[in-house]
Amino acid sequence: MTTLAFCPACGATAERAAPFQCADCSTWHYANPRPCAGALVERDGRVLLLKRAFEPWLGHWDIPGGFCEDGEHPADGARREVREETGLDIELVGLLGMWMDTYLDDDPPITTLNVYYLGRPIDDRELTIDTDEASAFEWFGPDDPVEPIGFPTHFPGVLDAWRAIRSGAQPQVLPYDERFPTDTR
Ligand SMILES: [Zn+2]
Structure with missing residues (x-):
């Protein structure tokens, strides 16, 4: 508050x-909560995570993403953040869900509304991480432990949503902008 x-x-x-x-x-x-957007980028059944190069959660694994710009649809924000942080252009193939969290490093702490998509690279290019944002990257399979994990309030839930889709326990939901095309710009 x-x-x-x-x-x-x-x-x-x-x-x-x-x-x-x-x-x-x-x-x-x-x-009000700040909208954030990110994507689990999947290739060969594994998802791309980045090791954070700054606080909060320095040195912890994180999902590519960040704060939405003014007027930016979260789907556009997710694609933009992935491109900035990894050099990869992705297509969004699913909506994983939305999670609330608190960004503790701000004073006073702000609440965030985090929208996560499932995405796939549109080509085979190698990724190049932005070293201001991340110190390392790795592709994780559904059963690989993610340690240490950043943003523990919401990150495990995002991974669980992806695992549930992969195992067939949960149907895949199309990304919002594919079902209801909008143009707010
Ligand atoms: Zn006044």
Whole structure:
């Protein structure tokens, strides 16, 4: 929960948790989760994970992804983040689900809404990781242990969703933009 000590609009003492309306200047203040998007990139039955090169979760395995830009559909955000972090162009073949989490390194911590897709590289090119973002990469099979794992609040659930699809226990859901094409730009 985000508590504001002062009204950012007029500076009046607030000490209130958003949402609230400033008693002095009547400005409304909101606090909403930040949308994030990522993709489990699958090749030959294995998925690509990156070892984080920065905090939070430095040195832990992570799924390629990041914060959505303003007005960006999460599907576009997932493809963009994968391209930036790995050099791979992917097509999205499934929606794995959405998970809430907290990004603890921000003060105050922010909540995130994380949308994850299943994707596949569109060609056979080798990947080139952005060393500002990741120190290593590896392709993991469904039974390979992922240690140490970053973002433990939601990451294991994303892997489980992928394993469930792979084992046939759960039907694959098409990505939203394939079923309901939209153009918000
Ligand atoms: Zn105010």
